[in-house]
Amino acid sequence: MTPLLQVSQLRSGYAGSTVLDGVDLTLEPGSILGLLGRNGVGKSTLIMTLMGLVPTTSGTVLLDGVMLPARPHKIARAGVALVPQGRRVWAPLTVGEHLKLATRHAHPGTWTADSVLDLLPRLRERLRQPAGSLSGGEQQMLAIARALVTNPRLVLLDEPSDGLAPAIIESIMDVIRQMQTEGAAVLLVEQDLHLAFEVSDEIAVLDRGIIVHRTDTESFRGDPDTAHRLLGVA
Incomplete structure (x- = not known):
């Protein structure tokens, strides 16, 4: 099976500095990968690079075997959606109005404004x-709804x-699981290990701009020595 996402030797950074230094990563259709790492190792940079918001210096990114374009709006039209850190709603x-704008270039599928609002009734x-x-x-739910x-x-x-708050985080877990049920793959950057462990099929760890460890979630949870070495947590 061709991976949905295939990242090979991806390098990027800011103002001449290198943050990602040869990331190799694959993600299967309908799977959830939790991406962990200490602060400042490049997790958000990877997300922003995949979305075309940070330019690559080398490497390739394929979506379903096809090279992703460099421009963010073309990446979105190829079927990639971003829920950025800090929500960034207008x-x-x-x-x-957020939902109306987001649906202007929506792909055919099961998610409509009504079905998303059924999932997130507070909105x-x-x-x-x-x-x-x-x-x-509520802003986080809106950012997710805008993507869905x-x-x-x-x-x-x-x-x-x-x-x-913890109650909102539990709701976000439910929404992420529903994304997977509806067939979307998810790359999840998260510091909350409880959330990451509860929803992810696999865990990958980023350090110094490369993926240094990847395994299924249960194996990672059962290996506290590796977690402490890579993340500094018990």
């Missing part, structure tokens, strides 16, 4: 409310639990 626009109650007035948890209505094949999730 404060003046209402919830409904239905806030349809006419500006995004800037939502709580942090495009019917992506691949969702890039960057720290979705950042700054949120």
